[in-house]
Every structure is written in C-alpha cells, then in structure tokens.
Amino acid sequence: MRQPDQFPDTRTTLIRRLTDDTGEAWRTFFDVYGPLVFRIARRAGLNANDAEDVLACVMRNFVQAVEQGFELDHRVGLFRSYLKTITTNEIRAHRRRERRSSELGERVVSAVEPSVAVRWEDAERQNRWQLCLERLRESASVRSRDYEAFVRYALNGEPAEQVAAELQVTVDRLYGIKHTMVRKARRMWQQLEQELGEV
C-alpha cells in the first residue's frame, strides 16, 4: 500500500514522466501547476503582472532543475516542498522589489511558512477541481449543450425549469445531466490523484 507521503511507485506518474521529456507530460504539468503558482502569487497579494513574473521565474527554474537532474526521489513531499520554496522565494523577491529596499534579504528559505503551506494545499485542491471543469468542457464525450446545462443549473444555480426550457431538454434530463457530469468530474479528480498524489 502506498505511503501517504509518496508518489505511486510507477513510471506513469506525471513527475517521473517529465524526466522522460515528453511534450505531453510537460503540457499536463503546466496545466496543473501553472494556474496554481499564479493563484498562490495572487493570493499572496501580488498584482497580476507580478504574479505572471513569479510564474515565469518558477517555471524556468523548475524546467532547468529537471534538466539538470533534479532528484525527484519518488516522494511527493520533496517535489511539493521544492515548488513551494521556489514560489515563495520569488514572491518574496517581488515584495522586496516593491519596497524598493536596497538591502539584500535572505535569498533562500529553508522551509515554507506554515501559512503559505496551508494556502498552497487549499489552492491546489481548488485548482484540481478547476482542471476537472476545464477537462469536462473539452471532453469529446461531453456535449457542449450538456456542459452549458450543468454550468447554468448546477454551478450557477439557475432554475431548472428555465434552463431546461431554454436548452430544450426535460427537467428530468437536466437532473440526469447534473448527475453524469458530477460523476465524470469525480473520476477526473481520481485520475489526477493517481497521477499527482493526494492533496
């Protein structure tokens, strides 16, 4: 049984596949962690431009680290700790520049502040559900009408009768769509957990 702080010991996990340098693995990595790093920076109080700068620095550093043989060591803790640390460092660097301080502060943090860690877990969980929604929208097995019905009725809370009438489905069918979409999203979440580890 897999230990809670470890990646599944398999070649199919995303982080391990990155070292095989597949474009598909990198696209998935960026899909998952690009928005997450951006959100963390925004939640730390940076404006959108600074959050983009942080994202660019973090991704460049991470890509370089993998290329230089960053030891992933199969442990999710190590990977998350590394990503948190470089993100936190970049956020701090931007804050220092904002303050226009001429003094050099501590360049490297040895551990992520607990408050950042808590935000990170929350943001990662939120980010994965958002990725599930994106994948639902892009899924070949989901009709665009069904996705719209799900968003309007189940996510936005529009009245079932109104949504059903406008999209020309029965109310019963609308309930079925909601049920099916939640099920699909949960399966996508489980796939992400298998690939990335639990949040």
Place this chain on the structure above:
Amino acid sequence: MDCPTDEELRRQAASCGLTGPVAEHISACSACRQRMEDLSGDAEALRALRSAWQDRLDDAVRQRIDEICREATSRRAADG
C-alpha cells in the same frame, strides 16, 4: 411511490442512467435528490466544483498562463 430507502438511493446513484420508478420519484422529489447526492458523495464534489467555478480564472488570464509556461520550455529548447 414512497421515498426510496438509503440503499435504493445509493444503488440509483451508482447506476449510469436514471431510469425506472425510483428515478421518476427522484426527479419529482427534491428532498430525495439531495439525499442521493449526500449519500453518494456527489454533494461534496458539487460544493467543491461550485467553489472552483466561482473562483475560475478569466479565459484571457488562463491563456496568458499557458503562454508563460510554453515560453519556459521554449527557452529551455533554445538554450539546449
């Protein structure tokens, strides 16, 4: 029909399609729809999805994030 038991609702939630008398009852009974979601774990997932939807990134921001990430690998390829 009377409201189905928890077990009947669980079976219904686990089925792929919503058909039959239990499904018809659920369609007409909002209390049973909520019970079925709670029993199946769908309610928790739906709450998370609603929160994620409300906090979603603007399409333009999402596109910009993709561009920044692509640039990271492009630079790597150019450097290599």
